[in-house]
Amino acid sequence: MSKKRNVEFIGVVEKSGKISRVKVFTKFCTGLQAIDRYSHVVILYWFHLRDSKKERCTLQVTPKRHPGAPQGGVFASRSPSRPNPIGMCVAKIVRFKNCTLYVRGLDAVEGTPVVDIKPYLPRSDSVPGARVPTWTLRGPKT
């Protein structure tokens, strides 16, 4: 069995900042029906600036934005350099209009392609007491 598959971008981060604007392409717009019944979403996006052979072959990193972080595997970090450059953020929906989500908490630069949007379900997605190494508590959230 082949080990490669295609993903198709469903939208783009049109503007990033404290509030980010996520435009879902017209052909996928129906997929957002009832999204505003949720307060938060999980956004999967494509680290397009790290989509090179070199970055996708990276298996170990020393996270630079977190003082004191030791070297570790990419699957033990949220580094954008990884075999499949997919990022994940939990974001709060601020507004939803015309195929566009305005969200708070999305750590993705302008122009970032969006791969998927999922409703955030605290029953399965929230683990407040999960254990992490202390260096992850310093610097940015991801």
Add this chain to the structure above:
Amino acid sequence: MSKKRNVEFIGVVEKSGKISRVKVFTKFCTGLQAIDRYSHVVILYWFHLRDSKKERCTLQVTPKRHPGAPQGGVFASRSPSRPNPIGMCVAKIVRFKNCTLYVRGLDAVEGTPVVDIKPYLPRSDSVPGARVPTWTLRGPKT
């Protein structure tokens, strides 16, 4: 700009159940270094049984496993039928040995390809009070 990209599977769910066994392929094994510093991971996987043109064109669903669920957009559900058939689960690490993670809470059938593994960071990933429609509280967690 083309709107399609490749993902390459990094592993497979060798056994599913209360405890699932996730094998990471040898070439990616180094990427797991220090994963056991975390209690939980986010696993992104490929809904290979829904990877057909028809399922990937589905934009609205009526979740069957949740009594009383109304029709909604696929991005407002965790349905496996979606443009990019990527599933997401938060799972607890039970054991880590020889490129293999034994985890609790992975809702993926045996043979499911794995796309990415990320450390779970409660600081950014845990939102205990997120609002959801009541139908999501009935039936399975996702």
